[in-house]
Amino acid sequence: MGRETLFRYKEIIPDFDAFLQAIKGPRNVTIRWNPHKITRERLLELLNESFEVVEEISWYESAFRLGPNDRPGKSLYHALGYYYVQEESAMVAPLVLEPKKNSIVLDMCAAPGGKTTQLSAIMENSGTIIANDKAIPRLKSLVSNVSRLGCLNVIVTWNDARFIEAKELFDYILLDAPCTAEGNLTDIKLMPTHMRESLSRIQKALLAKAYDLAKPGATIVYCTCTFAPEENEQIVASILNSKNVRIESLHLKVPHEPGLESFGSQCYGSELKKAARIYPHHLNSGGAFIAKLRKGS
Ligand SMILES: C[S@@+](CC[C@H](N)C(=O)[O-])C[C@H]1O[C@@H](n2cnc3c(N)ncnc32)[C@H](O)[C@@H]1O
CATH class of the missing domain: 3.40.50.150 (Vaccinia Virus protein VP39)
Incomplete structure (x- = not known):
């Protein structure tokens, strides 16, 4: 069948x-700020230096939307635990x-x-x-x-x-x-x-x-x-x-x-x-x- x-x-x-x-996609690439490791303000500065598109998400202050081709999981800031890549x-x-x-x-x-x-x-x-x-x-x-x-x-x-x-x-x-x-x-x-x-x-x-x-x-x-x-x-x-x-x-x-x-x-x-x-x-x-x-x- x-x-x-x-x-x-x-x-x-x-x-x-x-x-x-x-x-059919593509889906948004989003990350969630990790407050245990960095302030939100500092993370936003680093994201703006690293990625062309960084959008704050109105319904959740911990979430940021990046560009569709960005690979935030590959950044050293990811390894340092500053954020989690999450839908x-x-x-x-x-x-x-x-x-x-x-x-x-x-x-x-x-x-x-x-x-x-x-x-x-x-x-x-x-x-x-x-x-x-x-x-x-x-x-x-x-x-x-x-x-x-x-x-x-x-x-x-x-x-x-x-x-x-x-x-x-x-x-x-x-x-x-x-x-x-x-x-x-x-x-x-x-x-x-x-x-x-x-x-x-x-x-x-x-x-x-x-x-x-x-x-x-x-x-x-x-x-x-x-x-x-x-x-x-x-x-x-x-x-x-x-x-x-x-x-x-x-x-x-x-x-x-x-x-x-x-x-x-x-x-x-x-x-x-x-x-x-x-x-x-x-x-x-x-x-x-x-x-x-x-x-x-
Ligand atoms: C939807 S995923 C969880 C995703 C996770 N909560 C997250 O946000 O990253 C479902 C998980 O259930 C686990 N799982 C499946 N059967 C289970 C069971 N009987 N007891 C405990 N974990 C189980 C799988 O190994 C899988 O990691």
Whole structure:
């Protein structure tokens, strides 16, 4: 059987032509300032000396947009940990989690560490972040990024997060789940259906574990970089229907669409409108799905 294409989502994506155009790229090159290593003013001076195009991003003072052909990962300023090269859409979930200083945070699927290092910056290097991943090659990048950016509040662990043995330990949990990554596609062909189904089972188990690991009243952010409702709304609907948890409204400063109430014959419920879908044409960046959950007390 042939592979499905992005036209699967034609009915749910307004501006579908703009969406298809953005998929073809090129996407914006963006970096995030690392306050542990340099002031924002000094970084801006250095960027202006090194790159022809340096745009400040109105919705997030830590983010800068460079020219489409720039390779900021090759600069010595990158090696010095002055910034992290990160898609704009990927910077949203840590801001939604919004961990307070001195709190205990779990980043369940953390490698290579874009969101971990951002959480560390938000927490001003205070408290503790457990940054976990199960893939050893990716853990190497995570350790290297945490060290390069001087994130002193991060402890890296190696676990299949579905089987972490603890209960009600964390104030904040980020679950940036493994997914079919349709939001990073440059072509219209999707992954085979069986991959979506198998990831969907893993995502459900990971979110159930996040619930167990969260303290009563804790915040859990579930996010992916895929469009498939089976990996997004369906996962969140399943925890809303089975556990003492509610979904909270988001107040995003970036363009986005609400989460889906239904897809095809599947009904997820009106509460799912509180989630957000960021499509590539919104920020000329990757796609993202974000839902903010609060565990009942
Ligand atoms: C979307 S990526 C995470 C990106 C990362 N949060 C960032 O911002 O740089 C998903 C990660 O989940 C990890 N992963 C997959 N299954 C896992 C599991 N069962 N337990 C822990 N990590 C897992 C993968 O190795 C991968 O690094």
